[in-house]
Amino acid sequence: MKWNPRPLRHLWLWRVGGRALILASIAVALLPAPPGMGSIALGDKIAHAVAFALLMLWYAQIYAGRRDRVRCASGLAAVGFAIELLQSLVPYRSADGWDLVADCVGVVIGLLLAQTRLGNLLNRFEVQPAA
Incomplete structure (x- = not known):
């Protein structure tokens, strides 16, 4: 199946940026839990979402x-599932099925936000050719 990206002038940059964000998310998920996160009710789940x-x-x-x-x-x-799997292998983190649920809720929220004006932010950063 072929992907059909939007006609963005800097598509390669946006793709690299997305991959960097995913790698950063994985890295943060594998670091020791930040202090104070447990003091916020559902703070971890909110961060995932x-x-x-x-x-x-x-x-x-x-x-x-x-x-x-x-x-x-x-x-x-699948990335959320992989993060939970990796966290189960790290001694100072633990896997939590509710984190995966929070990840999926976040994905749905992202899809809904994409239907708003926020769904066109990258286009605004595109350099338009001079007329």
């Missing part, structure tokens, strides 16, 4: 088609 909402919003701006967005959402859910 926000991170995955932003990731989905990013990719929804690159891939506007329904099929591509479903593929992005599925891929991000």
Whole structure:
């Protein structure tokens, strides 16, 4: 199946940026838990949802088609699953199925945000050719 990205002038940059954001999310998830996170009720779950909402919003701006967005959402859910699997292998972290649920909720929120004006932010950063 072929991907159908939006006609962005700096598509390669936005794709690299998205991959960097995913790698950063994985790295943060494998670091020791930040102090004080447990003091905020559901703070960890909120952080998961926000991170995955932003990731989905990013990719929804690159891939506007329904099929591509479903593929992005599925891929991000797989990233969330992989993070939980990796956390189960790290002695100072633990896997939590509710984190994966929060990731998926974040993906849905990102899809909803993509239907708003936020769904066109990358386009605003594109350099338009001189007339």
